[in-house]
Amino acid sequence: MTDFVKEVEKLMQIPEGYCKACGKCCEIGTARGCLTYDELLKVANNETNAPYNIVNSANDFLATFVPFETIDEARKVNSHFVDMILKTTNKNENEVTFFHCRYLKKDKKCQIYEDRPTFCRKYPAVDERTFFFEGCGLEKVIKENIKKVADIINYLEQKEKNNG
Numbered sequence: 001m002t003d004f005v006k007e008v009e010k011l012m013q014i015p016e017g018y019c020k021a022c023g024k025c026c027e028i029g030t031a032r033g034c035l036t037y038d039e040l041l042k043v044a045n046n047e048t049n050a051p052y053n054i055v056n057s058a059n060d061f062l063a064t065f066v067p068f069e070t071i072d073e074a075r076k077v078n079s080h081f082v083d084m085i086l087k088t089t090n091k092n093e094n095e096v097t098f099f100h101c102r103y104l105k106k107d108k109k110c111q112i113y114e115d116r117p118t119f120c121r122k123y124p125a126v127d128e129r130t131f132f133f134e135g136c137g138l139e140k141v142i143k144e145n146i147k148k149v150a151d152i153i154n155y156l157e158q159k160e161k162n163n164g
Helices: 002-011 037-044 052-064 071-089 139-163
Strands: 065-067 099-101
Touching (some): 002 139
Antiparallel strands (some): 065 099
């Protein structure tokens, strides 16, 4: 069992060497759950029943990311991403706020890279709900890792079922 745990832990890490450092994930993004700016502010201001770590995460996100003024502004940056989010989440344009990083320089490099927040360091999450940008070098390997984790879980469940 320990070997399976180690393998899953390894597969859940962000693979090194695949990021193309294109800056797309800093140019435009959404808050986890594709919340609107107002919804995110309520979480950050502890006006919901969100746990402490989620409140902190919302505050960190808002300290780093700024909402686009309009959906058209966001579309100018990456219309493919905007359309993908709206289609995948089945939300309309007023139900999602798109953000951009305040620390991204014109050359697509991070001004605070060495001191960037934890959520930046852990992006993209190795999770089936993660949205990837067109051409993201991490997409294929992360999706493969998610499939391998699912296969391990299915194998262990089947083994338990047969032995139990």
